[in-house]
Amino acid sequence: MPLRVHDTRRREKVDFTTQSPGRVSMYVCGVTVYDHCHLGHARCYIAFDLIHRWLEASGYDVDYVQNFTDIDDKIILRSIESGEDWRDIVDRNIATYFEDMDALNILRADHYPRCTEYVDSMIHIIDDLVQKEHAYVADDGVYFHVDSAPEKYGQLTGQSIDAVRQGAGGRVNETGGGKRDHKDFALWKQAKPGEPVWPSPWGEGRPGWHIECTAMSLDHFGASFDIHGGGHDLRFPHHEAEIFQSECHTGHAPLAGYWLHNGFVNIDGEKMSKSLGNFWTIRDIVQKVDPFVLRLALVNAHYRSPIDMNEQLLKDAQRNHSRILQVYESALRSAMDGRQHALPTPDIASSDPLAKSLGLLERLVEGFAQAMDDDFNSRDAVAKVLAATKQLQHLMTLGTDDGDKRAIGNYAKEWLEETAGNILGILPSPDLLLAEPEEDPRKAEIADQVEALLVERSDARANKDWPRADAIRDQLSELGVVVTDTAEGPKWELE
RNA sequence: GCACGGAUAGCAAAGCUUGGCCAUGCCGGGGAUUGCAAAUCCUCUUACCUGGGUUCAAAUCCCAGUCCGUGCUCCA
Numbered sequence: 001m002p003l004r005v006h007d008t009r010r011r012e013k014v015d016f017t018t019q020s021p022g023r024v025s026m027y028v029c030g031v032t033v034y035d036h037c038h039l040g041h042a043r044c045y046i047a048f049d050l051i052h053r054w055l056e057a058s059g060y061d062v063d064y065v066q067n068f069t070d071i072d073d074k075i076i077l078r079s080i081e082s083g084e085d086w087r088d089i090v091d092r093n094i095a096t097y098f099e100d101m102d103a104l105n106i107l108r109a110d111h112y113p114r115c116t117e118y119v120d121s122m123i124h125i126i127d128d129l130v131q132k133e134h135a136y137v138a139d140d141g142v143y144f145h146v147d148s149a150p151e152k153y154g155q156l157t158g159q160s161i162d163a164v165r166q167g168a169g170g171r172v173n174e175t176g177g178g179k180r181d182h183k184d185f186a187l188w189k190q191a192k193p194g195e196p197v198w199p200s201p202w203g204e205g206r207p208g209w210h211i212e213c214t215a216m217s218l219d220h221f222g223a224s225f226d227i228h229g230g231g232h233d234l235r236f237p238h239h240e241a242e243i244f245q246s247e248c249h250t251g252h253a254p255l256a257g258y259w260l261h262n263g264f265v266n267i268d269g270e271k272m273s274k275s276l277g278n279f280w281t282i283r284d285i286v287q288k289v290d291p292f293v294l295r296l297a298l299v300n301a302h303y304r305s306p307i308d309m310n311e312q313l314l315k316d317a318q319r320n321h322s323r324i325l326q327v328y329e330s331a332l333r334s335a336m337d338g339r340q341h342a343l344p345t346p347d348i349a350s351s352d353p354l355a356k357s358l359g360l361l362e363r364l365v366e367g368f369a370q371a372m373d374d375d376f377n378s379r380d381a382v383a384k385v386l387a388a389t390k391q392l393q394h395l396m397t398l399g400t401d402d403g404d405k406r407a408i409g410n411y412a413k414e415w416l417e418e419t420a421g422n423i424l425g426i427l428p429s430p431d432l433l434l435a436e437p438e439e440d441p442r443k444a445e446i447a448d449q450v451e452a453l454l455v456e457r458s459d460a461r462a463n464k465d466w467p468r469a470d471a472i473r474d475q476l477s478e479l480g481v482v483v484t485d486t487a488e489g490p491k492w493e494l495e
Numbered sequence: 496g497c498a499c500g501g502a503u504a505g506c507a508a509a510g511c512u513u514g515g516c517c518a519u520g521c522c523g524g525g526g527a528u529u530g531c532a533a534a535u536c537c538u539c540u541u542a543c544c545u546g547g548g549u550u551c552a553a554a555u556c557c558c559a560g561u562c563c564g565u566g567c568u569c570c571a
Contacts, residue, residue: 004512008499011499012512013512028571029571030571031571032569032570037571038571039571040570040571041571042571043571044571045571047571072569073569074569074570154498156499157498157499157566157567158497158498158499159497159498159499159566159567160497160498209569230571231570231571232499232500232565232566232571233565233566233570233571234570234571235499235566236498236566236567237567237568238570261571262571263500263565264565264571265571266564271564271565273570300507300508300520301507301508302508302509304500305500305501305508306500306501306564306565308507310507312506312507312521313507315521316506316507316520316521319520319521320520320521323520371509377509377510379508379509379519380509380510380518380519382509382519382520383508383509383518383519383520384518384519385519386519386520387518387519387520390536393535393536394536397536461530464530466530466531469530469531470530470531470532473531473532482533483532483533484532484533484534485529485531485532485533486533486534
């Protein structure tokens with residue numbers, strides 16, 4: 001069953017093959033570290049984390065590079081505003097980046113290059129582009145001349161040069177600075193007073209935004225690599241600029257075998273932006289929402305579709321997540337005791353309910369793999385896991401003795417760990433799950449009072465005095481206590 | 496304006512490349528269980544934007560149209 005991926009450049013799903021058998025080189029554009037990460041970053045890096053995990057699970061050795069843009073206008077602006085050294089801003093935000101990504105259970109990439117470490121190679125590439133007359137030197141920097149390679153235009157957006165000229169309207173003439181043409185973009189920016197600078201053949205200055213990814217991908221992978229990823233917004237101009245720079249510099253095309261772009265996150269139907277006041281940072285959200293629940297909510301959509309974040313979505317994710325955890329927890333518990341038997345061969349047509357149930361679960365795990373192989377369709381994969389939780393719950397009722405129970409528990413545990421755990425990344429560690437939850441101090445305060453009322457209520461119930469029993473429950477409810485009657489007797493929780 | 500993507504049940508959202516079966520979860524209906532609740536289990540109803548076409552058969556393919564989102568400027 002071949003893996004198929006949607007390539008932005010070809011605009012269709014195609015079979016996935018790598019340049020070097022069994023190995024995948026993957027470059028994903030990282031963050032500009034001028035501030036905390038937001039929900040959109042979470043979506044992007046969870047999407048590529050899933051791709052990373054699935055490729056590894058499929059037997060590929062993945063070399064995953066994700067950069068940090070650690071010098072740019074916004075960082076300089078922050079530094080001027082706050083008086084803090086730009087290097088301190090950058091270091092601090094990189095540290096919080098890793099904290100946020102760890103909280104979301106995102107596995108580390110193999111390399112996290114920073115663009116300021118690559119200024120020399122950027123200068124070398126720019127110099128080469130000037131030599132080859134793909135770039136020109138102006139008063140205020142060096143620019144890439146797009147008309148020097150018109151055949152490369154519009155590869156990711158499908159736009160022709162003429163179309164852009166039309167669409168840009170009045171802006172076409174406002175080339176600004178030393179740019180000869182509206183379409184051209186900066187490779188090197190001459191320093192303004194007070195800005196951080198690096199020496200170059202064109203005077204002191206700093207690199208333009210696009211050139212860093214060219215330098216870093218070239219350094220790690222050479223002229224061509226398998227997957228280039230990033231947010232949907234980066235297709236143009238950033239990724240098209242990379243195509244120009246890299247392919248004109250190396251003479252090798254295409255730069256990347258597959259271009260993957262994740263869809264955006266909206267909040268309550270509106271674009272997330274600071275001006276609308278609906279800007280969610282990852283740190284803020286994980287205060288309110290379990291990071292695993294957030295991860296499930298984001299994974300529960302195809303990575304290319306836009307996703308609308310709202311209360312209902314999180315509520316659904318919360319519910320689904322706790323159902324999965326319930327099953328996982330009971331699997332862990334029954335896997336612990338008793339001696340293990342061999343389970344029957346899974347057979348969907350069998351009259352043995354155990355063999356049949358196992359057969360259905362085998363089918364679901366195959367469905368999970370098919371979903372992930374189909375352009376990393378995590379939405380469908382989640383559906384398979386949810387369908388499996390019911391089946392696993394049913395399976396665990398089928399054990400007739402301890403040996404069965406343990407074998408079934410182990411089977412359920414492995415089923416979930418293979419899919420929800422290792423791939424979707426939404427299972428907490430077993431230790432964490434089985435640990436006794438910390439007692440709420442507010443609970444201890446009223447415990448005696450509640451226990452006394454519960455005893456009274458049990459007496460009332462024993463005497464079939466239902467009005468009295470319900471009155472006590474109402475009384476408890478006023479204390480903020482919810483009572484549920486279970487087979488082991490009444491239990492209570494704070495609301 | 497140009498480009499890219501989308502329109503599926505009350506809601507969210509897969510499936511469309513390779514036409515024929517079935518998404519999935521929530522909500523709602525019915526039932527089991529329960530003194531009643533909660534939880535759990537069983538079960539059911541409700542769909543493929545519109546109009547044409549192709550076909551034994553269309554959510555899926557073709558043609559035309561409508562509506563929506565995003566990009567074209569720093570953005571994951």
